Amino acid sequence: MxxxxxxxxxxxxxxxxxxxxxxxxxxxxxxxxxxxxxxxxxxxxxxxxxxxxxxxxxxxxxxxxxxxxxxxxxGLFASWGQLRLVASVLVPTALYVAAIPFTGIYLASAALVAWFMHRLGGFGWARSMAAGLGVAVTCFLVFEVWFLVQLPKGPLESLLGY
Amino acid sequence: MEELGLLMQGFAVVMEPQNLLLMLVGIALGVLIGVLPGLGGANGIAILLPLTFAMPPVSAIIMLSCIYWGALFGGAITSILFNIPGEPWSVATTFDGYPMAQQGKAAEALTAAFTSSFVGAFIAIVMITFIAPVIAGFALRFGPPEFFAVMFLSFASFIGMSKGPALKTLSAMMLGFLLAAVGMDTVTGQLRMTFGSTEMIRGFDFLVAVIGLFGISEILCSIEDGLRFKGERAKIDARVVLKVWASLPKHWWLALRSSLIGCWMGITPAGATPASFMSYGVARRMSKHGASFGKGRIEGVIAPETAAHAAGTSALLPMLTLGVPGSPTAAVLLGGLIMWGLQPGPMLFVEQKDFVWGLIASMYLGNVVGLIVVLVAVPWFAAILRVPFSIIAAIILVVCAIGAFTVSNAEFDITLMLIFGVVGYVLKKLDYPLAPLVLALVLGDRTEEAFRQSLLISQGSLRVFFSNWLVSSIMAMGFALLLWPVVSWVVERINAHRSGTGAVVPREA
Amino acid sequence: MPPAGCFRRSLLIGAGAAALVSPAIAQKGWEPTRPVQFIVPAGTGGGADQMARVIQGIVSKHKLMRQPMVVVNKAGGAGAEGFLEAKGARGNPHMIVITLSNLFTTPMATGVPFNWQDLTPVAMLALDEFVLWVNAESPWKTAAEFIAAAKQERLKLGGTGSKQEDQIIAVAIGKATGAQLTYVPYRGGGEVAVQLVGKHVDASVNNPIEAVTHWRSGALRPLCVFDSQRLANTEKMTETMAWSDIPTAKETGLDVEYLMLRGIFMPAGVQPAQVAFYEGLLEKVRETPDWRELMQQGAFNSTSMTGDAFRAWLTKEEARHRTLMQEAGFLA
CATH class of the missing domain: 1.10.287 (Helix Hairpins)
Incomplete structure (x- = not known):
C-alpha cells in the first residue's frame, strides 16, 4: 500500500x-x-x-x-488535494458549458473569466468583472460584427437586436 | 524561360500598393483565424469570401491566399504555447513544440516553426512555378487504391514508434477509429453508431476532439501542480530568432525531405494533415535521437511544420490545374474562383495567365511578408505565457468553446469538447498515448472510404492494391516501414550476439 | 434539440412578433430586424454552398438588405442536421435554407424525421442539370454505344455521395436499359470529374459546372443531358460543340430524366409578409448580372417558381423521388 x-x-x-x-x-x-x-x-x-x-x-x-x-x-492517480484543484477549474467550466444554451456564449464567458480571475487569481471584483466584460465584448465584435459568425446567443443579445 | 517572364509580370501585378496592402491585411486576418481553433482555414476563408466578391479576382485571390498562409503560420502558435492545435495540421507540432515551451524555449520553437513553414512553402512554390503541368498529370494517376496506399503509408510511418504500453496504444488507436466511424457511412449512406440521436449524426469532428483532448486536458493536468503554466519563466529575447536561424542549416536534409513529403501529399491530394504526421514519423525513424522525440526536440517541430506548409501550398496546384481541391481550404478557394467567373481546371493556365501568375507571385511575396510579420511578433506571442494563469486559462477555455462551436455550428460540440477534455486528462495520466488516437480519428474514415471504393472498383478483389507499379510501390514502402521495428530489433539481436556479449541491452521504447 | 434551445427561440420569436406589430414597419412590409441566417445543408465548397455564398455576396454587394446575411453550414448526415435545425426554428423569420435534392433523398434514405412540408417553400432559384460524361479517349461516342457496352461488361460510374441524386440516376439508367453499372461514391463533384479524367471510373453524371473545364481541355466527352429539352446555351465551348449540341437522353433512346432543385425555404409558421420579403429579395438577386453569369457558366436550367406552382412542383417531385428511391431499394 x-x-x-x-x-x-x-x-x-x-x-x-x-x-x-x-x-x-x-x-x-x-x-x-x-x-x-x-x-x-x-x-x-x-x-x-x-x-x-x-x-x-x-x-x-x-x-x-x-x-x-x-x-x-x-500508486495514486491523484491526491485529493490535486483533485480539488482540478475541480476548481473543471466545475466552473462545466457550469459554463451548461449555461451557454440559456445565456448565450458571451454572458457566460464574461462570468467565467471574472470568476477565474477573482477566485483563482485573487483579483478584486471590479477588475475581474471589467476583464470579463472586455473579453465578451471583444469576442462579440470579432465574431458577430466583423466576421459575421453567429455564436450562441441568449436573451440579452436578443434585447439588443441580435 | 517562359515561366520566368510570366512570373515577373505576376510580380508587377502583386506589387501594386493596393494589392500589397491587401496582402498584409490577409496575413494578419489569417494569423488570427489560425490562432482561433475551429475557425480554421476553411471556415475562415468561407466567412471572408463574400467580402472579396466586389474586388477584382487577382486582388481577391491575393487576399484570400494570404489568409491561407496566415492561417498556416498561425496554427503553430497555440500548438506550441498551449498544446492546442489551432488547425488539424498542427497537431504533430504539439508533440515537440509544447514540451519545448514548457522548458522555457517557446520563442525557439515558434521561430523554428515559422521558419520551417516558410522553407516548406518556398520549395513547394518553386516546384509549382516550374514543373506544374508534369505534376498535375501525375495527380491524375491517383484513384482510390493509390489513395488507400498513401493512407496506409501514413499509418505505417507512425505506427510502431509509440512509447505507450502496447495494449493501451492499441486501445487508443481503436477508439480513434471508432469515433471516426460514427455518423454517416459515406460509401453506403447508412447511419452508423448514432443510436437514434440526432446530435450523433454529425459524427465526431476531429477538431472538437483535439481541442478537448489536447487543450482542455492540458489545463487540467497543469493545474494539479498549482495554478500556473510551466513555461512562464521563459526568457524572451529578439536575438533568439538569429540564434535559431544559425542552428537551422544543419537540418537541411530534414527540411528537404519533409518538403518533398509535403509536396507529394499535397498533390496526390491527401492534404497537409497526413503530411505533417508522416513527416514527423519519418523524421523520428531516421533520427539518431529518435527516442528523445516528444520531449522537446527542435527536429520534431521542423519536420511537421515544413511538411504541412509544403503540402498546404502544393494543394493549390491540383485545385488550379484540375479543379480538385487538395484540402478543405482549397475547396473553399475553388468556390471563390467560380464566383469570380474563373473556371478552375486545365484551361485556367491557358486562358487566365494574368490571374495564375499573379497568384503564384503572391505566393512568393505573401510567404516572405508572412514570415516577417510572424517573426516580428514572436516575442509578443511568447510573452502571452507570462499572463497570470487565472486570466489566460479562462480566456483559453472561452476560445476553445468558441472554436468547438464554430467547427460545425453546434452547441452540443462544446459539451463534447469538455467531455474529451476530461477523457484526455484521464488517458494522459494513465499513460494512454493520444497521438495514435488522433491519427486514427483524422485519417480513419478517409482510409476506410478509399479501401471500400477500391473494392467496389475491383469487384471485391484485394489484388487491386497491387495492380500497377504506383500502388504496388507505395504499398511496399508501407509494409517496409511497418516491419522496420521488427527487422531492426532482429538485426540488433544478431549484432549483440555476434559481438560476443550475448546480452541484449534493454531498449527504452 | 435540448429544451434550452426552444427557450431561446421562443424569445427570438417574441422579438420578431413585436417588430411585426410595430405600425411603421407594418406599413412598409416586413423587413429583417436582425442578421439573417442562411443555412446550407452541405459542406463548404460544394455546389449548394457556392450558390449560397454567391447570393450572400450579391446581397451585400448590391445592398439589397439592411441586415447582414450569414451563411451557416450544417452538413452532418447528408444535410439532415441543417434540415432539422430549420424544422426546429418554427416561426423564425430570420432563417432561410438552400436545398438540393437531399431535401427529398436524405429523409428517405436515413429515416431522419423530416419532410419538406416541415418548411415554408419560398422560391425555386434554378434547376441543376446532369450530363452523362465519359473519358474522351473511350470508344463511346453516343449514349447508346455506352449503354450497349455496359450491357456487355460491368462499367463503373462515379458520383457524389451515396443514395443521392447521382446514384439515383445510375440506378435509373440500369433499370431503363438493363446496363450493368457499378456506382462508386466520392466526396465531391470535382473529385469525380478528375477520377474520370484519370480513367479510374468509366463514366460520371457530373453537373455541367463540375466538368466543363475538362470538357474544354479535351479530356472528357458529354454523351447526353438528363433533361426533357436541350441546354439553352449556344455559345461554342469547344471547337465543335456548344452546350446546346449535347443531345437529350430521350433523343438517344435513354428514357431517364433528372433535374436537381436549387431552392430556398424558410421555417414553418412564418407570416406571409415575411415570405413575400424573401421572394422579393431573391427576385432582385436573379436580376443582377452576377447571378446571370453564374447561371450561364454552370449551364443551369434557370426555371424559377414561387408560391403554389412551387408547392405543386415539390409535391410531384417528392412522389417521383419516393418511386425512384423505392425502385432502387434505398428507402430506410
Whole structure:
C-alpha cells in the first residue's frame, strides 16, 4: 500500500478499461444491426466498426487484467488535494458549458473569466468583472460584427437586436 | 524561360500598393483565424469570401491566399504555447513544440516553426512555378487504391514508434477509429453508431476532439501542480530568432525531405494533415535521437511544420490545374474562383495567365511578408505565457468553446469538447498515448472510404492494391516501414550476439 | 434539440412578433430586424454552398438588405442536421435554407424525421442539370454505344455521395436499359470529374459546372443531358460543340430524366409578409448580372417558381423521388 490519500491508480485504470470495453461493445452491437459481412462489392457498413470493436474489447480486457494484477502496488492517480484543484477549474467550466444554451456564449464567458480571475487569481471584483466584460465584448465584435459568425446567443443579445 | 517572364509580370501585378496592402491585411486576418481553433482555414476563408466578391479576382485571390498562409503560420502558435492545435495540421507540432515551451524555449520553437513553414512553402512554390503541368498529370494517376496506399503509408510511418504500453496504444488507436466511424457511412449512406440521436449524426469532428483532448486536458493536468503554466519563466529575447536561424542549416536534409513529403501529399491530394504526421514519423525513424522525440526536440517541430506548409501550398496546384481541391481550404478557394467567373481546371493556365501568375507571385511575396510579420511578433506571442494563469486559462477555455462551436455550428460540440477534455486528462495520466488516437480519428474514415471504393472498383478483389507499379510501390514502402521495428530489433539481436556479449541491452521504447 | 434551445427561440420569436406589430414597419412590409441566417445543408465548397455564398455576396454587394446575411453550414448526415435545425426554428423569420435534392433523398434514405412540408417553400432559384460524361479517349461516342457496352461488361460510374441524386440516376439508367453499372461514391463533384479524367471510373453524371473545364481541355466527352429539352446555351465551348449540341437522353433512346432543385425555404409558421420579403429579395438577386453569369457558366436550367406552382412542383417531385428511391431499394 502506498502512502498518501487520494484516488487510487488501479481504480481509475479499471474504470477506464471498462469504459473502453463498453464503447467497443456498443460498436459491436450497432454493427451487427447493419451487417458485418463481406458483400459482393467489399465489406458492408458494419464490418470495420465490428472488428474495431472486437479488438477494443480484447485490448481493454487485457488492460483490465493487468490493472487487477497490479492493484496491490499501484500508486495514486491523484491526491485529493490535486483533485480539488482540478475541480476548481473543471466545475466552473462545466457550469459554463451548461449555461451557454440559456445565456448565450458571451454572458457566460464574461462570468467565467471574472470568476477565474477573482477566485483563482485573487483579483478584486471590479477588475475581474471589467476583464470579463472586455473579453465578451471583444469576442462579440470579432465574431458577430466583423466576421459575421453567429455564436450562441441568449436573451440579452436578443434585447439588443441580435 | 517562359515561366520566368510570366512570373515577373505576376510580380508587377502583386506589387501594386493596393494589392500589397491587401496582402498584409490577409496575413494578419489569417494569423488570427489560425490562432482561433475551429475557425480554421476553411471556415475562415468561407466567412471572408463574400467580402472579396466586389474586388477584382487577382486582388481577391491575393487576399484570400494570404489568409491561407496566415492561417498556416498561425496554427503553430497555440500548438506550441498551449498544446492546442489551432488547425488539424498542427497537431504533430504539439508533440515537440509544447514540451519545448514548457522548458522555457517557446520563442525557439515558434521561430523554428515559422521558419520551417516558410522553407516548406518556398520549395513547394518553386516546384509549382516550374514543373506544374508534369505534376498535375501525375495527380491524375491517383484513384482510390493509390489513395488507400498513401493512407496506409501514413499509418505505417507512425505506427510502431509509440512509447505507450502496447495494449493501451492499441486501445487508443481503436477508439480513434471508432469515433471516426460514427455518423454517416459515406460509401453506403447508412447511419452508423448514432443510436437514434440526432446530435450523433454529425459524427465526431476531429477538431472538437483535439481541442478537448489536447487543450482542455492540458489545463487540467497543469493545474494539479498549482495554478500556473510551466513555461512562464521563459526568457524572451529578439536575438533568439538569429540564434535559431544559425542552428537551422544543419537540418537541411530534414527540411528537404519533409518538403518533398509535403509536396507529394499535397498533390496526390491527401492534404497537409497526413503530411505533417508522416513527416514527423519519418523524421523520428531516421533520427539518431529518435527516442528523445516528444520531449522537446527542435527536429520534431521542423519536420511537421515544413511538411504541412509544403503540402498546404502544393494543394493549390491540383485545385488550379484540375479543379480538385487538395484540402478543405482549397475547396473553399475553388468556390471563390467560380464566383469570380474563373473556371478552375486545365484551361485556367491557358486562358487566365494574368490571374495564375499573379497568384503564384503572391505566393512568393505573401510567404516572405508572412514570415516577417510572424517573426516580428514572436516575442509578443511568447510573452502571452507570462499572463497570470487565472486570466489566460479562462480566456483559453472561452476560445476553445468558441472554436468547438464554430467547427460545425453546434452547441452540443462544446459539451463534447469538455467531455474529451476530461477523457484526455484521464488517458494522459494513465499513460494512454493520444497521438495514435488522433491519427486514427483524422485519417480513419478517409482510409476506410478509399479501401471500400477500391473494392467496389475491383469487384471485391484485394489484388487491386497491387495492380500497377504506383500502388504496388507505395504499398511496399508501407509494409517496409511497418516491419522496420521488427527487422531492426532482429538485426540488433544478431549484432549483440555476434559481438560476443550475448546480452541484449534493454531498449527504452 | 435540448429544451434550452426552444427557450431561446421562443424569445427570438417574441422579438420578431413585436417588430411585426410595430405600425411603421407594418406599413412598409416586413423587413429583417436582425442578421439573417442562411443555412446550407452541405459542406463548404460544394455546389449548394457556392450558390449560397454567391447570393450572400450579391446581397451585400448590391445592398439589397439592411441586415447582414450569414451563411451557416450544417452538413452532418447528408444535410439532415441543417434540415432539422430549420424544422426546429418554427416561426423564425430570420432563417432561410438552400436545398438540393437531399431535401427529398436524405429523409428517405436515413429515416431522419423530416419532410419538406416541415418548411415554408419560398422560391425555386434554378434547376441543376446532369450530363452523362465519359473519358474522351473511350470508344463511346453516343449514349447508346455506352449503354450497349455496359450491357456487355460491368462499367463503373462515379458520383457524389451515396443514395443521392447521382446514384439515383445510375440506378435509373440500369433499370431503363438493363446496363450493368457499378456506382462508386466520392466526396465531391470535382473529385469525380478528375477520377474520370484519370480513367479510374468509366463514366460520371457530373453537373455541367463540375466538368466543363475538362470538357474544354479535351479530356472528357458529354454523351447526353438528363433533361426533357436541350441546354439553352449556344455559345461554342469547344471547337465543335456548344452546350446546346449535347443531345437529350430521350433523343438517344435513354428514357431517364433528372433535374436537381436549387431552392430556398424558410421555417414553418412564418407570416406571409415575411415570405413575400424573401421572394422579393431573391427576385432582385436573379436580376443582377452576377447571378446571370453564374447561371450561364454552370449551364443551369434557370426555371424559377414561387408560391403554389412551387408547392405543386415539390409535391410531384417528392412522389417521383419516393418511386425512384423505392425502385432502387434505398428507402430506410
Amino acid at each position: 502506498s502512502a498518501g490519500r487520494g484516488l487510487r491508480m488501479s481504480m481509475v485504470e479499471a474504470g477506464t478499461a471498462l469504459a473502453f470495453a463498453l464503447a467497443g461493445t456498443a460498436a459491436i452491437g450497432d454493427s451487427l444491426r447493419i451487417g458485418t459481412g463481406w458483400g459482393a462489392d467489399g465489406p458492408q457498413s458494419g464490418t470495420f466498426p465490428f472488428w474495431i470493436g472486437v479488438i477494443l474489447v480484447a485490448a481493454s480486457a487485457g488492460t483490465l487484467l493487468q490493472a487487477v494484477r497490479a492493484r496491490a502496488e499501484s
